[in-house]
Amino acid sequence: MLKIFLQTSLAQTLAGIFSFAAIFITGWQIFSHLYYYTCPNEQRWIVRVLLIVPIYAFDSWLSLLFFSHEEFYVYLNTIRDCYEALVIYSFLSLCYEYLGGESSIMAEIHGKLIRSGLCRCSCCFIGHQYTIGFLRFCKRATLQFCIVKPLMAIITLILQPLGHYKDGDFSVHSGYLYITIVYNISASLALYALLLFYESISELLTSHDPVLKFLAVKSVVFLSFWQGMLLAILEKAGFISPVFSDEGKLAIGTGTVAAGYQNFICCLEMVLAALLYKRAFPVEKYSASVLSNRTVSLQSISSNLKETMNPRDIMADAVHNFHPNYQHYTQHEPSGHDNSSGSRDGGYDSSIGGRGGYDGGIGSRGGATSIRGYFSK
Secondary structure (H helix, E strand, C coil), X not given: CCCXXXXXXXXXXXXXXXXXXXXXXXXXXXXXXXXXXXCHHHHHHHHHHHCHHHHHHHHHHHXXXXXXXXXXXXXXXXXXXXXXHHHHHHHXXXXXXXXXXXXXXXXXXXXXXXXXXXXXXXXXHCCCECCHHHHHHHHHHHHHHHHHHHHHHHHHHHHHHHCCCCCCCCCCCCHHXXXXXXXXXXXXXXXXXXXXHHHHHCCCCHHHCHHHHHHHHHHHHHHHHHHHHHHHHHHHCCCCCCEECCCCCEEECHHHHHHHHHHHHHHHHHHHHHHHHHHHCCCHHHHCCCCCCCCCCHHHHHHHHHHHHCCHHHHHHHHHHHCHHHCCCEEECCCCCCHHHCCCCCEEECECCCCCECCCCCCEECCEECHHHHCEC
């Protein structure tokens, strides 16, 4: 069988070097955040975001090593796909923490007109005001991605052994077409919600360098997804060829070859991503106030890592955003909240930052709930 570049030792070694370089850079950054774990409510989300780099790098490199085992990468990428969704939600939650939580954000933006414009992707909301429904829409739009992404990954695992899923097969009889459509709609909605949310609080987040953070998260999760889509299109257009055996039989399909190039490119890109994340989420902000001779035990660092991986706060937030009982209430941190506890169990209030009540309802047009109904006019 004639080998292509992806099957050579050079490609696998090069990918391995870049992957482990990315893992080392981000791994040290994660360790530093856990060592200087002085602000758990923020650093919990930062560590969750940072973990996407080593997960992506190692998964892509491992998939490349098993390139000859056609479509074996599908099972490995399932882990990556599931964690991608968590990163989007974690970044949005981090922005909430930077601004003091939901009630503090509403105290700043409630009643203000939505900045509209074509470049802001909000031209259809001219004259509408920010309400609690706006924050609900942003949270729900990102949470749906956390549900859809793993669900599609599980469906892929089911269809794969049944022969109904093949990367790059846009046939109406293949599950790839429908999963790709659902992925695109879900990812686009999540990205749109992030853009709307960013536009609403960008001035408040100026001291936290929001543009760099937004680009860092977007580059890894969304651009890598559409990069894979581009490779699938190139494969369909005939620019990527399959691998044949010496007898002329198909050995590795074009879909697997395209995915192989995607994994190889991801290995190289993760070094750049690691450097970008290091700049976007610096640990110096949290270590500056710590004494230089401070010592932290490995047990304490391990405990901090376990705390960041506890999904309790995510589940509680999902209930808060989707449960009908909380539609008209905003979540706030109680006075005397202890950051070191890592707890997010706050209270609920029907007023915004002491400014009195607000219209938290979801509007409708002609009896049907619409996205525009999340905003007040």
